[in-house]
Amino acid sequence: MKNFFLAICLLFAAQILNAQDLKKYDKGNFIKGKDSIYYRILFPENFNPKQKYPVLFVLHGRGESGSDNEKQLTHGAKLFLKDDIRRNFPAIIVFPQCPLDSYWANVNITTNDKGKRNFAFVEGGKPTKAMHALRRMVKDFLKKPYVNKEQVYVGGLSMGGMGTYELLRRQRRTFAAAFAICGGDNTNNITKYKNIPLWIFHGGKDDIVDPAFSMAIAERLKVVGKEVKFTLYPNANHNSWNSAFAEPELLPWLFGHQKN
Numbered sequence: 001m002k003n004f005f006l007a008i009c010l011l012f013a014a015q016i017l018n019a020q021d022l023k024k025y026d027k028g029n030f031i032k033g034k035d036s037i038y039y040r041i042l043f044p045e046n047f048n049p050k051q052k053y054p055v056l057f058v059l060h061g062r063g064e065s066g067s068d069n070e071k072q073l074t075h076g077a078k079l080f081l082k083d084d085i086r087r088n089f090p091a092i093i094v095f096p097q098c099p100l101d102s103y104w105a106n107v108n109i110t111t112n113d114k115g116k117r118n119f120a121f122v123e124g125g126k127p128t129k130a131m132h133a134l135r136r137m138v139k140d141f142l143k144k145p146y147v148n149k150e151q152v153y154v155g156g157l158s159m160g161g162m163g164t165y166e167l168l169r170r171q172r173r174t175f176a177a178a179f180a181i182c183g184g185d186n187t188n189n190i191t192k193y194k195n196i197p198l199w200i201f202h203g204g205k206d207d208i209v210d211p212a213f214s215m216a217i218a219e220r221l222k223v224v225g226k227e228v229k230f231t232l233y234p235n236a237n238h239n240s241w242n243s244a245f246a247e248p249e250l251l252p253w254l255f256g257h258q259k260n
Contacts, residue, residue, distance in 0.1 A: 059160030104163025184213030
């Protein structure tokens, strides 16, 4: 019984420490006209506003949508709090939050009688409310004197992976490199971001977003693109972001790119 209570106490303490760590991400918001978006931001240790730093925007999945400005830190945020990561990659990390009434990407979603979702990605089209606000927020960040415009990156998972492709094609001259985890896009959009180095991840057993979407994008980019990496985790389901964020080469690869 003592061991049981000890385990409960340790778990509770770990949760408190984790919450305290995530508080290192400052709260922010971008509000301009009809565009509004909440975000959390992690500045490098010993941040000097007179220096210029890389900036990475990380787009969350559908399950983390809302207005609490917290849930978007569920996946991936802990990675950037690690001491060695902060030491080796001093960058500004931004986690925007998509509202519940919108979606990062322009995609039509239907659900069949068995509860399985089907995704029909739009070719072209107008940006969603969330994407419109996100684009303006990104552009606003680029005006800040401490942002290195040659080292701007974006990455995301699930809905955020879909949003990554969309943001790349809508602001193709902004990003030095990107990563997309278990996302998808209309392959007719690929030529708009073909020159941006991209690392694509997907789980082979994903029963939420078909890995065929990522495979098609990767295969097309191998023909027309500048640089593409594709990693398929054969036994992973939709949570392939766990494996992707654990890739030791992800951040060296990402931050190793600069705009020409």
